[in-house]
């Protein structure tokens with residue numbers, strides 16, 4: 001912990017604490033010792049082994065250092081910050097609480113250790129319910145190449161100007177790395193763009209004002225061919241998800257390789273599915289094949305949503321999740337129109353059986 005209580009019940013930062021004085025843990029009120037060395041940032045630790053539920057001694061040097069770094073950075077950028085502040089109304093203690101004049105208070109969480117998606121959801125939604133905003137920054141254990149099943153992705157957040165994004169904090173260099181427009185084209189590692197910012201040279205405002213424009217044009221034929229190869233490769237490797245899709249196709253008289261070309265995603269998409277988009281599109285193909293006659297827009301959206309829902313990953317930090325899902329359904333509707341899978345007739349949609357055939361082997 002970075003803050004401890006002195007005998008006057010004031011919270012004192014370890015960086016400015018007096019070695020001669022006595023301090024207590026603000027969580028359990030047990031005595032703590034000031035630790036100030038050359039390796040780890042100044043901090044407090046319980047004198048005796050305790051079962052303190054607020055501050056365990058498992059806190060890493062990275063976490064201690066990152067908290068201090070973030071507090072210093074936000075304070076230097078003109079914000080009022082509180083380190084390890086207890087929020088009694090929601091029984092949570094964010095690493096840093098940032099008070100803002102014209103916006104709700106912001107809780108900063110620097111996560112360096114494993115955290116289950118249930119706990120992440122409980123903490124994030126606890127903040128939201130009580131009118132706090134929350135920003136998750138990820139430490140070194142999460143800073144690996146991004147794949148659809150990366151542990152970092154449960155922290156995926158979204159803002160209009162950044163698209164789907166993650167924030168990493170590199171404590172050794174005092175750099176913040178914003179990974180923005182994180183998108184998936186199924187079998188590949190995720191694509192994203194990086195914006196680096198040094199907290200000793202640039203203010204929080206630099207980060208807040210950063211906007212990026214990214215064009216998501218359809219990919220070239222070359223790229224598509226590569227995609228097919230990867231698809232085959234993935235199939236040969238007997239990935240569970242592909243086996244399931246293969247079984248789904250068999251039951252309907254075809255194979256993955258015979259799915260019509262419109263089911264192959266060619267535009268990078270939001271990484272909000274637990275499976276490749278091909279699975280969703282393949283299921284939409286299967287569901288549409290079973291329908292005859294006309295569909296209203298509402299029925300069509302319901303059909304697509306019904307296929308999507310069981311395939312969603314848990315992205316518990318996406319505040320506008322419902323809106324993003326609706327956008328995603330609109331994207332696939334537009335694609336179905338472009339590919340003439342559905343054709344508008346008056347106020348209803350006709351299904352085009354020509355586009356719902358298995359391809360020849």
Ligand SMILES: [Zn+2]
Nearest residue numbers: 025027028052
């Ligand atoms: Zn304690």
